[in-house]
Amino acid sequence: MRILLMLIALGVFCYSGYMLYTFYMEYKRGSDEYDNLESSYASQETEDLEALEDAFENEEAAAQAIEGREVVNVVEKGEPVTLPVMNNPIDFDNLKAVNPDIKGWLKLSAVDISYPLVQGEDNDYYLHKTFEGEDNIAGCLFINYENEPDFTDTNTVVYGHNMRNGSMFGKLKQFREEGVFEKSKYFWIFTPDLIYQYRIFSGMEVAKTGLTYQTRFRDDEYKEFLKKAFENSLLENSDVTVTEEDRVVTLSTCTGDSETRFVIIGKLSQVYVSKGHEKKAMKIYKRLEKKRKKELKQQMEPETEPPTEPQPVVYGQEIMLN
Numbered sequence: 001m002r003i004l005l006m007l008i009a010l011g012v013f014c015y016s017g018y019m020l021y022t023f024y025m026e027y028k029r030g031s032d033e034y035d036n037l038e039s040s041y042a043s044q045e046t047e048d049l050e051a052l053e054d055a056f057e058n059e060e061a062a063a064q065a066i067e068g069r070e071v072v073n074v075v076e077k078g079e080p081v082t083l084p085v086m087n088n089p090i091d092f093d094n095l096k097a098v099n100p101d102i103k104g105w106l107k108l109s110a111v112d113i114s115y116p117l118v119q120g121e122d123n124d125y126y127l128h129k130t131f132e133g134e135d136n137i138a139g140c141l142f143i144n145y146e147n148e149p150d151f152t153d154t155n156t157v158v159y160g161h162n163m164r165n166g167s168m169f170g171k172l173k174q175f176r177e178e179g180v181f182e183k184s185k186y187f188w189i190f191t192p193d194l195i196y197q198y199r200i201f202s203g204m205e206v207a208k209t210g211l212t213y214q215t216r217f218r219d220d221e222y223k224e225f226l227k228k229a230f231e232n233s234l235l236e237n238s239d240v241t242v243t244e245e246d247r248v249v250t251l252s253t254c255t256g257d258s259e260t261r262f263v264i265i266g267k268l269s270q271v272y273v274s275k276g277h278e279k280k281a282m283k284i285y286k287r288l289e290k291k292r293k294k295e296l297k298q299q300m301e302p303e304t305e306p307p308t309e310p311q312p313v314v315y316g317q318e319i320m321l322n
Contacts, residue, residue, distance in 0.1 A: 030138030031167050033130050038114055041095050042105055046087035050109065052197070053186040056269060072273045074285035077245075077292060083281065086272035092192040099131050103149045104191045106141060106158065108251075108264075110184035111171035117158060117189070119143040127161075137161070138168055146215055151189060151196055151268075152288055153215045154222060155248050162253040162262075169253035172264055175203045181235050187266055189249065193277040193284060198249055198266030201237045202229040205260050212250060212263060229265050242267045 055065035070085040101118040144157040160169030
């Protein structure tokens with residue numbers, strides 16, 4: 001009997017060791033892929049992003065930081081806007097050859113997050129598919145499939161796994177720690193034509209459904225969204241103003257509780273044009289202005305049927321990893 005128990009215990013030990021090794025190798029494959037992507041396609045730093053972030057904490061310094069740059073003149077919401085030109089550090093041409101679903105690249109220096117952003121036909125495919133299409137528990141950072149791919153919605157939602165080894169959005173929870181937010185209050189999203197700089201104003205735990213995950217809002221919904229983001233934030237946000245005219249991006253990951261998620265929310269503070277893509281940027285803004293005028297016209301027309309209630313997105317069907 002003792003020998004039998006020893007054999008059973010040995011079998012359990014060997015099986016546990018095998019499972020741990022399997023998990024380790026899968027984590028390593030995912031990390032190796034993304035490390036290689038960053039070193040191959042996102043290592044051409046040509047701008048001092050940290051200096052720009054520091055400058056934007058002061059209105060006068062922010063103006064000086066973009067003074068003297070080449071600019072592109074566009075129209076937004078009926079008003080002329082001047083956009084500074086910036087060298088884009090991301091090699092999108094070759095990234096598209098690897099995966100045509102690429103929409104952008106996220107950099108969040110406070111917690112050392114730097115990953116490609118994709119968008120699938122649903123919110124399931126990239127849960128366990130890496131950027132290169134490999135089956136892996138790390139998945140990929142992806143934009144809500146209902147969002148516009150160019151980050152022009154009122155609220156663009158980006159999802160990522162809360163990985164145990166800190167990869168993907170596993171480091172977002174570090175914003176709960178004292179001093180982390182002070183390292184950097186911004187994150188950046190690079191796209192082929194435009195570069196977006198976002199000022200973080202909220203970090204909080206939220207229900208897995210609700211206003212946080214709506215991409216478009218009616219009536220006073222967006223006002224309520226912003227109110228909750230400010231009141232429930234664990235980050236100091238008394239020095240930043242966000243209005244109903246601002247666009248935001250919400251970075252979302254799981255918490256270990258199947259009913260909640262942890263989010264970091266930033267408002268768009270500055271748009272730059274990728275050098276060499278000036279004409280494309282102007283076309284984007286012309287399209288947006290045309291879209292805006294069409295929406296305004298529709299709002300003035302009487303409704304023939306009640307509007308459809310926006311459906312909140314439930315991410316991951318409770319299979320996020322802690």
